[in-house]
Amino acid sequence: MNIKRKEKFLNIAVMIFAFVAALMFVMPTVLTIANSFMTSSEISANYGVMLENMTEDKKTYISENLNLKFIPDKVTFDQYRDVLLKNPDYLLKFWNSVALTVPITVFQMILAIITSYGFSRYPNKFKSIIFFAYIILMIMPYQVTLVPNFLVAEKFNILDTRWAIILPGIFSPFSVFLLSKVMRRIPVSYVEAAKLDGANEFQILTKIHMPLCKGAIVSIAMLVFIDYWNMVEQPLVLMKDSAMHPLSVFLSQINTGDIGLAFAVGTVYMVPTILMFLYGEDYLIEGITYSGGIKG
């Protein structure tokens, strides 16, 4: 009896602790969204100090301290109106992000499906050597891969264009690595059965491998999308023209200017990925689970 009670008490303690920790994990996101609905006067009252550039003796601002607030005094869509209608700059940068991220995600996935199929069928020594090279390449951080990417972009004269980021992005081996691991788990008997029914290799790919890997394909696509949606390194190195930079880079420049707008732009920018997360969380978790283990 005593042990059971102790166990129950521990469970409650763990639950409270886990919930507090979990709330801290969503807090920055929730705060960003909440603050995007504040009026500009409320924003300057709360964040005036940041705009004043921290000169100690100037007392022009209303509050000396920065106040993070969860609930706006008055809900307004003014910031959104400015972002979406008044200033085309933000929409343009948003479009830049789309124009980089969507082609990379789509073509990387198409290529990954075909390549992983090739890797998972008829394994041989040649393929396993290539696969190992892919793993090494996947482990390399941007600080290493950006130098070769830069050289190629310069050689092909695509520096300062979107292609400089899109082309290496398409051939990034991350999705091939994950999807190959999933496809290798497909029992050979399925393939044999399809063959007996007269399916050719192409049909095996489209009728067996692709439907069976649907969850994995969706979740890998989400991971690829968010990674490139978040990109900062590549545009900074491969695109000198800041007019072509995606919103992920541009946001750092608004942050020091109009704070209210920055909250709204930030919220707009997280809409696609948040929607993906809400819609495909189960897929995502399944995909992450698959990714475990570097060798298997």
Add this chain to the structure above:
Amino acid sequence: MKKRKDQCGRRGEKIFSNICVMPSLIGVLIFFLIPFGIVVYYSVINNPIMHDFVGIENYKKLIETVAFKKATANTVTFSCIAVPLAVILSLWFAVLLERNIPGKSLVRTFFLSPLMVPTASVVLVWQVLFHNNGTLNQIIEMFGGNSIDWLKSSYGQVVIIVMFLWKNMGYNMILFMSALAGIPRDIIEVAKLEGASGWYQFVHIKLRYLSPTILFVLILSLINSFKIFREVYLLTGDYPYELYMLQHFMNNTFNSLDYQKLSAAAVLFSLVMIVIIAILLAVEDYFGKDVE
């Protein structure tokens, strides 16, 4: 992996599967492998016009550069603290959530959510939190402490470690949770019957089964730790006060078009990565062999 004898197939099918690999292989060769060969070549010549072999001259120059030393020191410090923390804390949370508590999946969702939120979107909140007059300092002062200039002192490392954990713990946690769920129940039951304590079960049974996952999370966190430049750049820009990272060094070297230094840095970095990964794989091989 088991050999698949039954997959003998016709010749044409084998060729098809080889052809499938080709487009990707050609792309990887053109965009990564061949140019990397050129990078290695650039790192041992004096300049792209003369093409004189200079051996390790460029590497020597690189290592003597003050900015490179600072960038390396900051990056290594960060990775050495953040990566183990990311592994240990997420494992700890995964073990905690093994308990039968209500709302478990909601907690998991909350932990995973930062993964899907672009860093650029929330960076402002972090700035307000860690600003000189920001929320955290107000809390510290409320308890009678002295405020800390987080972003412009050596405490900057704390800020980016927190941001790193915030972003990556959810992913790691899910990997650990699924690995924990995969441990055969009967072994744990037997251990319990024989009176093994929770801690004993964890160290002697669970950790053994988790070792491949721990290795994977370690490597993953290491790779992700080099992406912290994003957070640093968005927080502090091109020339941060204390948080000058390797990517800052690379960017500034790109701007001055110093190919020799860049190439040497990239080659050196890739070698270090390969050595680290090889060591990790060897360690895992040693510890994990008797479970499989």
